[in-house]
Amino acid sequence: MNNLPIGIIDSGVGGLTVLKEAIKQLPQESFYYLGDNARCPYGNRDKNEVIKYTVEMADYLMNKGIKLLIVACNTATAAALDILKKKLPIPVIGVIKPGSLAAIEKTKNKNIGVIGTKGTIDSGLYPFMLKAERDDLNISNLSCPEFVTLVENNEYKTDKAKKIVTKVLAPLESKNIDTLILGCTHYPLLKPFIQVALGSHVKLVDSGKETISDVKKVLDQMSLESTSNLNQNQIKLLTTGNLDSFKSIAEEWLNLHDINVEKVILGSIKGEESKENE
Template sequence: MHNKQPIGFIDSGVGGLTVVKEALKQLPNENILYVGDTARCPYGPRPAAQVIEYTWQMTRYLMKKDIKMLVIACNTATAVALEEIKAALPIPVVGVILPGTRAALKATKNNRIGIIGTIGTIKSGSYEEALTQKAPNTTLSSLACPRFVPIVESNEYHSSVAKKIVAETLQPLKLKQLDTLILGCTHYPLLRPIIQNVMGHSVTLIDSGAETVGEVSMLLDYFAIANAPQASNQKTCEFYTTGSANMFEEIANSWLNLTKISVTHIDLGAC
């Protein structure tokens, strides 16, 4: 039984594209719809109730487009809204936190794991909770990095300013003798080369978003809802943003290496 319905991805902005990049690689037959709420990004500093409301607006928008699975490709939204949305929807819903914790525990040798994320994600303690449940003896160091998302959203993630901000922000973690660092925000992989450089090559970086796609793949098989192989020109890959379609397209083009990207500006207020 082949299922042509698309998989929906939602994020506070362009960060979830790092998850889509992995999905294009691991799930080449699937149709993809993506909503980035760029106009209201970042979600990190916002109150949890507001993040839940915005996440619902994006979810309802995609549910109207008949998606077969929802990927909350945003750590802040996963931390506060995943359980509620999962309980309410009739389709599988996947978040980015648990897959990231599993990969980190697999990677660590000295049981010293760092977590970087938005203020909202770090404040929620979701990563710590998941890690402590599975491995109580792990030493955890968390750090909120509120300046990272704006660098990515303004398309400055290659700049010297980005290098300076990342180096300054991560300083406290360099003393913690970590061997594994979870990139607990889907925007952060766009800064990966700089983060790796600052932390040093003995530290393994875990991309929670990329790890999530393995879970998506497993669920497609489990529920028997995977799509059949199709000619690449028949595949749907549509992007919707509440912000500037041009800026979104620019970042999506450089990050996903797709020849033709369809980006539409939408207003979610009415959803």
């Protein structure tokens, strides 16, 4: 059990930001990463649809054999985390609670901003988590669906991305926030532009980074740490989408070369692809 990999699921490439942090913090562990690029983005989808897709990804990795599952997608965490915790016989960790707790620690003026997909923002889960810990906080929420598209299209370093980020974040300028939760794991790839748009005084909280700190604690508490003598991570990357696009982003962001990416087809994808091709 201990030497089984840790599973990470995401709607696309955004969860690679979580995997990158996991590689850094957990050098002895192995990982399966599954990105549902074929059906990304999740943010504007119906909640039941998000649950269905998330469960499909989780089941796929469970069949592969994993000891812990990280739901690296905020939208999927909001919709399906409780369902997966009841369904699966292994620990399941989402990205919302760790990010919320980190933001509370960082804020000085009690004004916290949250940016995410429409699904994440509409769920109200971040404000709920934040207020549950401190009811004197002022929370400013902003849906930024354009950001996921920029990252999935590998445009996150372009002038186009800079202009879009600046425009979309403009409503937060009057909110006097000193802390911003990047409530989507795609967003850290746009972090330089987000920081410039809001100013250096605003602390950015990467929920993925905070999540891996929680994973370390769970591995320790449940005695699930790897006992392997390997001195580097074993990583398997899987996607339901375009292999070349996924590989290009993964190699750049993870600073790995000649990595192998495998394409998988989940339960309902064939039907969707058929409809799109009609």
